[in-house]
Amino acid sequence: MSMTPPITLKNLSFAWPSGERALAHVDGTFPSGRTGLIGANGSGKSTLLKLIAGQLRPTSGTAEANAPLGYLPQTLALEQDTTVAQLLGIHRVLAAIEAIESGSVDPADFDAVGANWDVEARVRAELAPLGFDGLDLGRGIATLSGGETMLLAVLGLRLADSPITLLDEPTNNLDRPTRELLYDMVRTWKGTLVVVSHDIELLELMEHTVELHDGELSVFGGPFSAYREQLETEQQAAQQAARTAQASLKVEKRQRVEAETKLARAKRQGRAVQLSGGMPKILANHLRQKSEANAGKMRSNLDGKVDSAQARLDDADQRVRQVEHINIELADPLLPSGKQVAMLGSADRQFIIQGAERVGLVGPNGSGKTTLLKAMLAGVDAGPSLGGKLFLDRIGYLPQRLDGLDEELSAMDNVAAVAPKATANHVRNMLARLLLRGSSADRPLAVLSGGERFRVYLATLLLAEPAAQLLILDEPTNNLDMDSVRQLGEALGAYKGALLVVSHDQHFLSQLDLDYLLEVGPHGSLVKSYPNPA
Template sequence: MTNSYIALEGVSFVLPDGTPLFSQLNETFDSRPTGLVGRNGVGKSVLSQILAGKISPSSGRCTRSGMAYYLAQQILYPPTAKVADLAGVRPIIDALERIERGCVSAADFDMVSHHWDIRQRLQHELEQCELGHVSATTLASQLSGGESMRVALIGAWLSEADFLILDEPSNHLDRAHRKVLIAQLQRWQAGLLVVSHDRELLESMQRIVELSSIGLNNYGGNYSVYKQLKSQEVQLAQQQLEQRKHERQREEKNLRDQKERLEKRQSRGNRHGREANQAKILLGGQKQRSETSAGKLNQRQLAAHELLNQRVRDAANLVEENVAIVVHSLEVNVPSKRQVAVLHEVQLPFVPGLLSPLNLAISAQQRIGVVGRNGCGKSTLLKVLAGHLQPLRGVCQVPHGVALLDQHLTNLDPQRTVLEQMFKANRTAGEADLRMRLAQLGLDAQKIQIASGFLSGGERLKAALACVLYADPTPQLLLLDEPSNHLDLPSLQALEMMLRSYQGAMIAVSHDEVFLNNLNLTGRLSATDSEWQFQVW
């Protein structure tokens, strides 16, 4: 294992509108495989780009021991992009082709360096990742989301970087390739930072670092260790805050009592002086001494108040500014035996292979998990059920209300605000109610009034989810395609809780086995190489 490192020294970042995203971060990321976690919108992707040298911090500095390779969570490419572009080796291949045509440019030789076999190495990695049917010149647009991510990960392995920084690398990968990814990361010998909410992937890390409103916190150990330590830390911080508040309340009462005793002594002294008919000069001196004592007491009490308030502020600074994520239960009044969808001898479009026709009757209150390799037709099945696609053969009947949340969030217009789109989805609810529901998902007043395209990946998913879940009328059949992608852990747990109590029918496509296990599924639909298999639980 190398001695790769990336160090943050007083790093802060301010958004273009002047809002501070995070400030004064100090941390060293060494060769230990590390998971970076945190809530949606807290700045994980921005921080990972700073660590990789893609963007500069607003203040402070970031130093690294060598080359860092960054893989973004959203793989964006133009329509003409090819597999070589996704893998990040297109410049090397282009330089190699120019040299082969007789070019003697020093820049091309520098670009190729020792990578004279880059085309062979790329094709070998493609075959190892079960992508032997594509080549460096294959158009990226012909790949599925999972295939695109696998090609992008191949680029990471070929980079020979001193430090890999991967942002949500397991998104869109099927179950088998998530296991392959974990195995590959365990073999990686250089520095590694993985930004993720994937609990199984985080379990394979050697330490977890969390970015929150109070900065970066380092937890030794994997996700299970982090979860236990984090729970204890939150509890202790809250207890300390309550203790400091109680101490302030008690001491403030003591200060009030002390002041009242002084005022009573002064009142008695003034009354006694008048009754004893003392000379005015003596009374004046007594009054001056009394006022001096009162002034000194006031100064001491102001200092004591400030000290007490500061102790409360210090304790409060250790408590994260985390608002509980709430996903409201959906009221669906459908008889449990009513069928909400029927598939009869359905052959799906765009699905290669020999999958047998699908026959399935779905009744209300059924919760079905759909699993299978990338490209087997899981997303296509949901689109057919939603009426967005027609089957090649067979009949699909969905007589009642259906709502689809696809993995590309096509129900969300990136040019329009979240609030506008919520009004469109639900015209009966009042604005205050819609704002409240969005706020409880972690979308504050500012974020719901900007174009949704400017939100983070997790925030866009929450917005799209809200437009589906809180639509009027409430869907009787809920179709979810990889809903756990991009969601932070508190939001994911809140979604799981709501879906467990959802009384309508639900079909969830997911490669996240932990997520599926937490839904209290009533059955599982699996796509094998030759047929669909449905198992009732």
């Protein structure tokens, strides 16, 4: 049995065309089994997976896998022309079987089928327990919900049975029951699995945790909780070391000042004795030279102690992690309390959002939540039994699939396109407050991480003038790390307009102080409730 690690990184570096480095001289290995790859938004996790999968070429160094691999990209939901069969990876086999059944004798068709004549039956047996019984394999994924698309994509990779599989944020858009189905697949996954995720429950299923932090890979044995416990212990020690080093530096600086005071006093006394004529001039000069030499040695020694204490403090400070904060303030949209904002209705009931009410729209994957939002925004019916209407013009919409902006334009250019009156400095400052700084704001949207892309879309809403009176957010926590989710919840908590949020993240919903929930039930029914989402 080979002991070669499934994935090995050697001096791996990657820079964007602008010259900005995304990764620099990264070394490390990924162990066999299930591994969670974690790190803050923008740390380079998705870029690293793309390098391992061969989607990007390293600027220098290597990212090597010792066996064939399968890869689920974070931007899967953007590929709308894909069919279910393609998503499952069986479209070529099905096409070859259909050609043979139509009379083809082309050897290439028989090679494509191989021993997989029963592939459709086997796949349907896998689909049924997941709630996809009778699903049309030629159906386009654009007609599926984001959660349904993600679950099918993961199933396709499991069916492929590659020795190594990379999954980038596989729980995006998944409701609770669907997440449980995904967790079950992960528990029984064969081969090496590397998962990028901010889903703690999924990370708890991992056998190893690898962190990408400040350009370095660190491997921890065990799931996320074991990593978190070890990190907290290390951080407590680092913080204590920083406090000790700070106190030591303070002492050394005080002793340096006290020594200078004594030296100055002794110099004045020696000068007074010399001026009084109580000491021969040659002796006074000798003592003065000796005193100055001793003072120089003392200063050098004290300066060395201060420098050493400062170096210890700098080293300790580097080990203490600082969490950057999304720092945004949403303008007051001046929404009258009696203003009707929107109507959401089913065949038997209608619900009115009025004034600055905060509403959560919830329901299982495929129930029609996103369809309803899009229909409302387009001013059309969502279906025979579920519909809605907007009564405002000043609306900000964050789509689930993060589509609608120009992928080839930079974050700066995309925001400037929807905020023509904003100066370049204003746009750049807004992006910086959303943690998109420097050249990151100048890279094409297509190469940004999921969390960075989200911030660009959010900036297009926040720079709207006049401010939106209704924010419609469809799964806004996708791809966000835990600190960013908390900070986004805090910012939206202070928003004075109306809020309509679709999310499967119950903790996030609990941050928003919602007035009520509207749950999409069977056959497009809507049910109003007031439970604490937490």
